[in-house]
Amino acid sequence: LSEDSKLRRKETLASMCDERARMLQDQFNVSLNHVHALAILVSTFYHGKEPWALDQQTFEDYTEKTAFERPLTSGVAYALRVLHSEREKFEKQQGWIIRKMDTEVQTLGQDLVPEKLEPAPVQTEYAPVIFAQKTVSHIVSIDMMSGKEDRENILRARASGKGVLTSPFKLLKSNHLGVVLTFAVYNTDLPPEATREQRINATVGYLGASYDVPSLVEKLLHQLASKQTIAVNVYDTTDKSAPIKMYGDAANDTGLPRISQLDFGDPSRKHEMHCRFKQKP
Ligand code: WA2
Numbered sequence: 001l002s003e004d005s006k007l008r009r010k011e012t013l014a015s016m017c018d019e020r021a022r023m024l025q026d027q028f029n030v031s032l033n034h035v036h037a038l039a040i041l042v043s044t045f046y047h048g049k050e051p052w053a054l055d056q057q058t059f060e061d062y063t064e065k066t067a068f069e070r071p072l073t074s075g076v077a078y079a080l081r082v083l084h085s086e087r088e089k090f091e092k093q094q095g096w097i098i099r100k101m102d103t104e105v106q107t108l109g110q111d112l113v114p115e116k117l118e119p120a121p122v123q124t125e126y127a128p129v130i131f132a133q134k135t136v137s138h139i140v141s142i143d144m145m146s147g148k149e150d151r152e153n154i155l156r157a158r159a160s161g162k163g164v165l166t167s168p169f170k171l172l173k174s175n176h177l178g179v180v181l182t183f184a185v186y187n188t189d190l191p192p193e194a195t196r197e198q199r200i201n202a203t204v205g206y207l208g209a210s211y212d213v214p215s216l217v218e219k220l221l222h223q224l225a226s227k228q229t230i231a232v233n234v235y236d237t238t239d240k241s242a243p244i245k246m247y248g249d250a251a252n253d254t255g256l257p258r259i260s261q262l263d264f265g266d267p268s269r270k271h272e273m274h275c276r277f278k279q280k281p
Contacts, residue, residue: 001281009281013258016230017275021260024072024220024234024273028264031070031209032163032181038063039183039207042078042131047187047204056140059131067133072216073209074171074178075136078185079127079144079154080205087126094141098128101147103170114141127154127206136210138173144206150180156268158184158203159196165266168236168246171210177246182208217247233274234262243272255280 001009041062046054063076070076082090082098091097099117120126120143127144144150149166156164163183171178186202194202217234221227233248255276262271 005281009277010258013230013275013277014260016226017232017258017260017273020221020224020232020275021262021273023224024217025262025264027071027220028211031073032265034066034069035073035076035181035207035209036163036183038076039185042205042207043185043187046078047185054131056131060134060137063133070209072211072220074174074212074216075133076207076209077129077132077136077139078205078207079129081203082126082128084122084124084126090128094130096141098126099142101142101144101150101172103147103172114138117142120146142172144208150182150208153180153182153208154184154206157182157206158200161186161190161194161199163265165264165269167238167269168213168244171212174212176212176214177244178210178212179246180208180210182206213246229278231276231278233257235272235274237270237272238268240270246271248274 042054046052059078067073080090087098096114098120099114100120102117120128123143123145125145127150128141129139129144132140145154149169153164153166161184163181166180166182168177168179170176171180183206184199184203185205185207186199187204188202190199190202213234217232221232231248234246235243236246237243257274257276260273260275262273264271
């Protein structure tokens with residue numbers, strides 16, 4: 001292969017990879033903005049109104065009809081902040097008890113029902129899901145603070161006021177790695193310069209979206225009809241020494257990959273797309 005065609009091949013790969021990375025990033029950003037808007041909707045119609053102008057059925061209908069606004073998401077849900085002192089009253093009111101997240105039960109039983117889960121052990125506070133899009137109805141009543149990744153996200157979201165992302169982990173009722181995006185919902189309009197303390201105190205709940213990354217990236221790349229040409233991998237590279245593969249098959253080695261940066265809006269997480277030609281020239 002001449003130096004010239006080698007260079008051209010490299011440039012082609014770079015532009016294809018950049019295009020795919022940009023598409024993925026843009027679609028993620030679109031859905032992030034809509035999840036943010038949903039958090040404001042909950043704040044307005046649930047916490048801002050007496051009596052409540054939002055219930056599970058309304059949330060379900062609304063989120064189904066607006067699902068097209070949140071590309072790449074597999075579902076959205078709202079978890080309420082419940083202090084231990086309010087637990088008994090809350091459970092009576094709901095007619096169900098707060099359950100502990102159990103990844104074993106959740107992935108083994110495809111017909112998972114929350115009734116199979118243990119009651120949440122005593123904690124100072126909980127984050128049970130009270131509203132869910134139909135696609136993730138299996139997480140209603142589960143304490144999101146009882147899952148490691150969800151808990152970290154909740155704590156980071158409410159202290160920062162920003163949308164935050166988990167590292168990749170196995171979502172409930174899914175066999176793939178996914179990520180969760182969380183926005184805190186506050187009971188007052190906080191000034192932009194509010195302290196962490198003020199934010200934590202004003203927190204009333206958490207609006208989250210789950211992303212089943214492999215199936216959603218697959219769908220996206222499918223639209224581009226280049227799957228025979230290039231192999232795409234997506235990594236969480238937050239820990240540079242231990243990247244986590246979120247999408248793609250084992251690399252069939254055809255030389256160095258093109259690496260395109262991905263920005264999913266949470267500065268404490270880093271992501272990259274790696275692209276390779278599937279065939280040697
Ligand atoms: N949503 C869907 N599947 C999951 C999951 C989750 N979290 N965690 C594990 N599997 C209600 O941040 C608040 C959604 C968590 C939001």
